Amino acid sequence: MIREMVRDFAREEVEPQALEHDRDEKFNLDLFKKLGEYGLLGITISDQYGGAGMDATAAAIVNEELSYSDPGFCLAYLAHAQLTVNNLAVNGSDEQKSRFLPGLCSGELIGCMAMSEPDYGTDALGMTTSAILQDDGNWCINGRKMWITNGVVDDEGTAADIVWLYARTGTDSRGRPEISTFIVERGMPGYKAGQKIMDKLGMRASNTAELVFEDCIVPSANLVGEPGHSIRHMMRNLEIERVALAAQAVGISRRCLADMSRYAGEREAFGAPIQQFGQMQRHIGESWAEYRAMRAYVYETCRVMNLESGGQRLDSDGVKLFATTAAKNIADRAIQVMGGYGYVGEYVVERLWRDAKLLEIGGGTLESHQKNITRDLAKNPDPIEE
Numbered sequence: 001m002i003r004e005m006v007r008d009f010a011r012e013e014v015e016p017q018a019l020e021h022d023r024d025e026k027f028n029l030d031l032f033k034k035l036g037e038y039g040l041l042g043i044t045i046s047d048q049y050g051g052a053g054m055d056a057t058a059a060a061i062v063n064e065e066l067s068y069s070d071p072g073f074c075l076a077y078l079a080h081a082q083l084t085v086n087n088l089a090v091n092g093s094d095e096q097k098s099r100f101l102p103g104l105c106s107g108e109l110i111g112c113m114a115m116s117e118p119d120y121g122t123d124a125l126g127m128t129t130s131a132i133l134q135d136d137g138n139w140c141i142n143g144r145k146m147w148i149t150n151g152v153v154d155d156e157g158t159a160a161d162i163v164w165l166y167a168r169t170g171t172d173s174r175g176r177p178e179i180s181t182f183i184v185e186r187g188m189p190g191y192k193a194g195q196k197i198m199d200k201l202g203m204r205a206s207n208t209a210e211l212v213f214e215d216c217i218v219p220s221a222n223l224v225g226e227p228g229h230s231i232r233h234m235m236r237n238l239e240i241e242r243v244a245l246a247a248q249a250v251g252i253s254r255r256c257l258a259d260m261s262r263y264a265g266e267r268e269a270f271g272a273p274i275q276q277f278g279q280m281q282r283h284i285g286e287s288w289a290e291y292r293a294m295r296a297y298v299y300e301t302c303r304v305m306n307l308e309s310g311g312q313r314l315d316s317d318g319v320k321l322f323a324t325t326a327a328k329n330i331a332d333r334a335i336q337v338m339g340g341y342g343y344v345g346e347y348v349v350e351r352l353w354r355d356a357k358l359l360e361i362g363g364g365t366l367e368s369h370q371k372n373i374t375r376d377l378a379k380n381p382d383p384i385e386e
């Protein structure tokens with residue numbers, strides 16, 4: 001049912017605006033708020049807080065279906081629903097959930113997750129944004145976050161309503177960073193948006209921005225959990241993030257297949273539809289097999305994923321590693337099959353090719369997945385024989 005509902009919504013409302021918003025690098029805030037009316041912004045969280053109470057599979061379905069038409073718009077959805085809302089629902093206190101989740105689920109509040117910094121991406125634990133506890137019980141935060149999806153919500157540079165912010169609050173006895181989470185609200189002194197990052201290769205329908213924290217004062221009520229205890233939930237939420245990004249790859253691949261297959265049946269060259277040429281059949285046949293493999297792997301990973309406890313890193317990294325590059329290659333083949341037309345915005349696949357490239361970088365680079373998988377298998381090789 002959810003697939004049908006989102007598919008209809010994507011066809012009727014997302015598809016018609018996608019080309020224009022990519023071209024203009026514009027986030028469609030009004031359309032985003034409609035996702036709240038459909039109950040999709042809190043897809044994985046309890047209805048007690050305005051959510052839909054569903055699981056990782058449902059989240060993947062929404063990401064797949066939206067990405068069939070507009071992966072950029074979907075990235076804004078993912079940053080809100082998976083990176084902010086799901087994170088808060090799993091790790092926040094009851095008081096924090098009651099305070100923020102209803103507004104985040106309705107779309108009244110737009111959220112973002114701020115981990116990356118100008119000098120620290122893959123090496124996230126090196127972050128230098130610091131939070132220091134003041135005598136009055138408030139926290140004082142200083143630093144800058146970079147590449148934050150939904151960091152601004154409009155073209156006037158209005159900062160996100162809610163930032164799920166990771167900051168360093170100390171160093172443990174073994175010299176490791178202690179990371180804490182703060183919920184920063186627009187209007188808190190010292191929090192502002194920096195530059196909106198323009199001229200991105202893809203995902204142009206989502207806003208990406210720098211966020212600045214200058215002596216930003218955050219009350220202790222907005223600290224999530226115990227100070228210094230955030231690394232575990234930061235890593236745990238990366239699992240749903242990676243699966244959701246892989247689901248975006250599934251949507252991109254399905255669309256590219258649909259378009260290249262139809263085109264190959266209609267376009268004639270040398271007196272025959274180009275689908276009769278072996279080289280075109282190779283593009284379509286290989287794309288189909290890769291699409292089916294990624295789809296099975298993504299939904300199998302979702303099926304066993306527990307959003308509360310994590311523990312699926314091996315496969316959340318695995319699906320993202322496989323699906324994202326496969327999607328980029330499938331989009332590349334779609335352009336090739338469609339020749340000059342494939343190279344033009346109106347025919348969609350060139351945009352999907354540009355969008356697919358981000359999936360190899362955001363939420364963890366391909367190299368970080370290779371590293372994690374190798375490490376996890378070295379620690380415990382049992383999954384290889386299962």
Ligand SMILES: Cc1cc2nc3c(=O)[nH]c(=O)nc-3n(C[C@H](O)[C@H](O)[C@H](O)COP(=O)(O)OP(=O)(O)OC[C@H]3O[C@@H](n4cnc5c(N)ncnc54)[C@H](O)[C@@H]3O)c2cc1C
Nearest residue numbers: 113114115116120121122147148149361362363364365367
């Ligand atoms: C459009 C967009 C949206 C984003 N949205 C968000 C967001 O909402 N929130 C957020 O916090 N971040 C966001 N990011 C940031 C994203 O997560 C980072 O770009 C990503 O983690 C990589 O970090 P980096 O860009 O600093 O690259 P780096 O970490 O500097 O990496 C550069 C290269 O070095 C390689 N490398 C680094 N370390 C190793 C190693 N140990 N071994 C081998 N190779 C290595 C990398 O794989 C990569 O190829 C977004 C990025 C983009 C482009």
